[in-house]
Amino acid sequence: MTVRDTLRHIKRRLTGHRIFPILNFPNRAISTWLNYIWPTVRAWITWLFKSHEESNFTYALTERCQINFIAGLSGILNRSPDVIREYLSEIQDDADFRSHITDLLPTHPDRYRTDLEPHVGRRMVWYAVVRATKPKVVVETGVDQGMGAVVLCAALKRNASEGHPGRYFGTDINPLAGYFLKGAYAEFGKVLYGDSLKSLETLDKIDLFINDSDHSASYEQAEYELVKNKLTPRAIVLGDNSHVTSELAEFSMRHGRRFSFLPEEPANHWYKGAGIGISTSGVPSLGA
Ligand SMILES: C[S@@+](CC[C@H](N)C(=O)[O-])C[C@H]1O[C@@H](n2cnc3c(N)ncnc32)[C@H](O)[C@@H]1O
Known part of the structure; x- marks a missing residue:
């Protein structure tokens, strides 16, 4: 022994x-x-020494996390894993997107709280959802610098080039939000400035709704309930706060929607990662 x-x-x-x-x-x-x-x-x-960020952190995601995204989204959207994998690569390899962000950084008013490397993180899932479902109207509440806005408009740009046009509406209470939404990407949408609940009232039909504004549970719930009657029959709702609250899960249960959660796994970062709540209507059809 x-x-x-x-x-x-x-x-x-x-x-x-x-x-x-x-x-x-x-x-x-x-x-x-x-x-x-x-x-x-x-x-x-x-x-602490390498990054300038203080919130809304950006980071690469592990390979395992991306495989989980592919398998998870494939089931939720009823698309083949290869198609989803291609969409995730499309945005990460998009040289126009990358240079758009990096070219704007030197003049960015918040450049000293922003990092040079444009990591899209979980927004790659937002991108894949837009590419796979071809929404006509995409709404993102909470724009901040506009990384999500540009990711979503990059997807709408590709969709339009394939004959599926769509519009982006972001909402933000900060009049300086949306710095990155410029140039070719700004042709696909705009930011509505002011309180999100007020801005959402001005919108009509929504095919993809992303909650990422005031992260209190009550505000998140109020946004979901406000847009409920604006959602088109196959609309998808994404929650960027679903690692913090159960609001999207509860909204889904209250209104007979299906709910899934895809967690992030940042690579080489202290932040444990956020996650994406995904609420879809009805039962997806069987078969590829
Ligand atoms: C987490 S950031 C959004 C991040 C962004 N979606 C992205 O992809 O990087 C949250 C944003 O919500 C905005 N916000 C907070 N409360 C709001 C409200 N009541 N109405 C509209 N925007 C709000 C903040 O100004 C901030 O820019």
């Missing part, structure tokens, strides 16, 4: 004794620090 086997054997014998939690305390402290806490602290220290 090796020393390790002997220690394991002793440990097994001790686990039923009252003294075990005290004896095991140092082992638990060290192993959880090394395996879980330190990697996060190390990533946070690196980020």
Whole structure:
């Protein structure tokens, strides 16, 4: 029997004794620090010095996370995994999108709270949903700098070039929001400035609704309930707050909609990631 086997054997014998939690305390402290806490602290220290961001963090997503997105979306949207994979690659490899963002950064009024690398993160799912479902009207509440706005307009631009035109409406209470929504992308939509609930009242039919404004549960719920009667029969609702509240899940249950949640897994970042709540109407048809 090796020393390790002997220690394991002793440990097994001790686990039923009252003294075990005290004896095991140092082992638990060290192993959880090394395996879980330190990697996060190390990533946070690196980020403090390398990044300028203070909120609405951007980061790459792990390969595993993207495979989960592909498999999850494929089932939710009833499209083949290859088609979804292609859409996720399309936005990440889009040289026009990348240069649009990086060219605007040097003159960005908030450039010192923004990072140079334009990581789209979970917005790649928003992109794939627009590409797969060809919505005529896309609404995003909460625009901030406009990264999501440009991702969504990039998808609408591709859809239009394939004969499926659509419009983007963003809402934001900050009159300076939407800095990135310029040039070719601005041809596909605009930002409605003011309180989101007021702006949403001015809209009619919505095919894709994305909640990402005031992240209090009550405001999120109010947005969903306000747009409920504006949603077209096959409309999709995405919640960017579904890792924080259960509002979209509850809205879905109240109104007989299907709900799924796709979590993010950031690569080499201390932030645990957000997630995408996805609410679809009815039961998707079977078959590819
Ligand atoms: C998380 S950021 C949006 C991020 C953006 N969707 C993106 O893709 O980067 C939230 C935004 O919501 C806006 N906001 C907060 N409360 C709002 C309200 N009541 N009405 C409209 N916009 C609001 C903020 O000004 C902020 O720009």
